[in-house]
Amino acid sequence: MKNRNPNQSGNGDRRMMGGPKPMTVKKKKSMNRLGGTGTGLSLQAFANAKSTNNNYNPALLKKKREFYKNVKYVNKYKKSLKQQNQGNNGLPSSSRTPEDENEEINGWTNKMKNTKKKNGSLTLKEVYKKQWEEKEKAMIEREAAIQAKKEQREKAEAQRKVERKEMFKKTRHGQPIMKYRIHTEFI
Structure with missing residues (x-):
């Protein structure tokens, strides 16, 4: 009773005593959290929020990964063709026909399956x-x-x-x- 002011009523001031907050304070906080007014978001604000591009699309990411994987394989294949071309009397690849290239591809795959590499390392x-x-x-x-x-x-x-x-x-x-x-x- 020492801390009470003589002009306060018997219930005391809720702000001073730390009791439950009145309903109006809670309502005001929830209104502010939801966007200010009691009507919610405006149509323009809602459209802007939905149309933001956050660059996260799993399907596109998968396509990109697959694309880069294929590029890697194509580059590997081209390098192996270059190495074979250097081994075939130094003929440039432009002077050969597509049929020759197909035969070369099949021959390359058969060679890789049946033989060891030149540097003496073991096959897979x-x-x-x-x-x-x-x-x-x-x-x-x-x-x-x-x-x-x-x-x-x-x-x-x-x-x-x-x-x-x-x-x-x-x-x-x-x-x-x-x-x-x-x-x-x-x-």
Whole structure:
């Protein structure tokens, strides 16, 4: 009661006490958030908001990616043709007919499938075979190690079973047989 002014009523001022905000304040804030007036956005503002170009269209992005991918493949193909042309007596590609080029393309694909590259590196197929063989070898070794551990575990378990059976042997009167429980070593 010390902080109250004598001219205030019994309820006190809501702003001073931090109570719930009146409905008009909430309504005013929501109106401002929605665009100022209670009528919402104007037709012009709505049209402008919808027509902004944010440059995000997944279909166009996909087309662009595909286009650049194809360009890369075409450039690779052209380079390989140039290299072949240099190997074929230095004849320029303009002096040949389209049929010659088709034969050359087929010959190039067959060569790449059946032979190694000039620098001695392995073809993709051979690299794949080598990797597969290494993986298979590692898998066989792993399986052998797992099998050895399993056999060792089974052997130890059988041994423990035998020892346990002897440990709990009893006479016909139910007394334990102590010779299996006490291990004495003579020095």
